[in-house]
Amino acid sequence: MSIEVRAVSKRYGDRVVLDVDELTIEPGGVTALIGPNGAGKSTLLSVAARLLEPDTGTVRIAGLDVRSAPSAEIARTVSVLRQDNRVAVRLTVRELVEFGRFPHSGGKLSLADRDVVETSIEAFDLGDRQHQRLDELSGGERQRAFIAAVLAQSTDYVLLDEPLNNLDLQQADRTTRQIRRLADDFDKTVVIVLHDVNIAAHHADRLVALRDGRVALDGPPDEVITTDGLRVLYDLPLPVTVIDGRPVALHFLRHGRNGAES
Numbered sequence: 001m002s003i004e005v006r007a008v009s010k011r012y013g014d015r016v017v018l019d020v021d022e023l024t025i026e027p028g029g030v031t032a033l034i035g036p037n038g039a040g041k042s043t044l045l046s047v048a049a050r051l052l053e054p055d056t057g058t059v060r061i062a063g064l065d066v067r068s069a070p071s072a073e074i075a076r077t078v079s080v081l082r083q084d085n086r087v088a089v090r091l092t093v094r095e096l097v098e099f100g101r102f103p104h105s106g107g108k109l110s111l112a113d114r115d116v117v118e119t120s121i122e123a124f125d126l127g128d129r130q131h132q133r134l135d136e137l138s139g140g141e142r143q144r145a146f147i148a149a150v151l152a153q154s155t156d157y158v159l160l161d162e163p164l165n166n167l168d169l170q171q172a173d174r175t176t177r178q179i180r181r182l183a184d185d186f187d188k189t190v191v192i193v194l195h196d197v198n199i200a201a202h203h204a205d206r207l208v209a210l211r212d213g214r215v216a217l218d219g220p221p222d223e224v225i226t227t228d229g230l231r232v233l234y235d236l237p238l239p240v241t242v243i244d245g246r247p248v249a250l251h252f253l254r255h256g257r258n259g260a261e262s
């Protein structure tokens with residue numbers, strides 16, 4: 001029961017922004033999608049979550065064709081954190097997270113649903129903020145509320161587009177641990193878009209790097225995060241070292257203190 005992307009393409013005007021012939025994500029584990037701005041990461045995630053219709057191709061998740069499967073079934077199978085989270089209505093944190101239970105509760109929360117809501121709010125350290133409205137939160141608090149709402153959906157497949165945006169070091173650390181636990185303790189299949197290649201290399205089992213809408217690199221962290229690999233992706237010559245068995249790109253060493261290129 002994997003995520004299977006087959007011959008998926010999307011164009012705007014005459015520009016092809018996504019062209020993925022074949023990508024299979026086996027169940028379990030954390031796969032990070034990396035790559036430069038505009039590479040097609042969010043487009044791919046949106047197609048997989050049925051937020052966006054591709055021009056060609058199919059995505060199957062756990063055997064469901066996301067374009068044709070019943071919405072309710074998709075909602076119980078896959079949850080998604082979008083890159084830009086805006087809600088028109090004025091919800092509180094708790095209301096948003098309760099909303100995440102909708103595919104299960106149908107609007108009437110059971111005791112078990114309430115339990116999940118509680119756990120999600122605590123997991124993201126939002127207990128003190130739960131009755132505040134989303135527009136009254138800091139950027140990082142709001143981001144955490146949206147992640148909590150995604151996790152409250154308790155789906156087997158979790159797609160997260162830049163979940164660490166706006167999070168401070170401690171909250172980013174908590175969040176990456178939560179994400180890792182989803183895979184390790186709850187057997188979820190997690191796909192996460194990240195810009196920080198070191199965080200990706202440290203926490204993910206597999207890195208899929210997009211560039212110009214195509215899969216440019218794909219493999220375990222030590223095969224993707226190399227000086228050659230990073231040059232392919234970002235056109236930068238970056239030294240790479242190894243810490244705890246994982247590659248670490250020393251991107252901050254590229255420029256001297258006065259900004260001169262080294």
Ligand SMILES: Nc1ncnc2c1ncn2[C@@H]1O[C@H](COP(=O)(O)OP(=O)(O)OP(=O)(O)O)[C@@H](O)[C@H]1O
Nearest residue numbers: 012017035036037038039040041042043044083210
């Ligand atoms: N509605 C749209 N109309 C025209 N072009 C679009 C539209 N949506 C996305 N694009 C283009 O598609 C390309 C891929 O966008 P996408 O959001 O998938 O990139 P990304 O890899 O997620 O980038 P980022 O790291 O900046 O989030 C971009 O160059 C973008 O300009």
Ligand SMILES: [Mg+2]
Nearest residue numbers: 041042043083
């Ligand atoms: Mg994006």
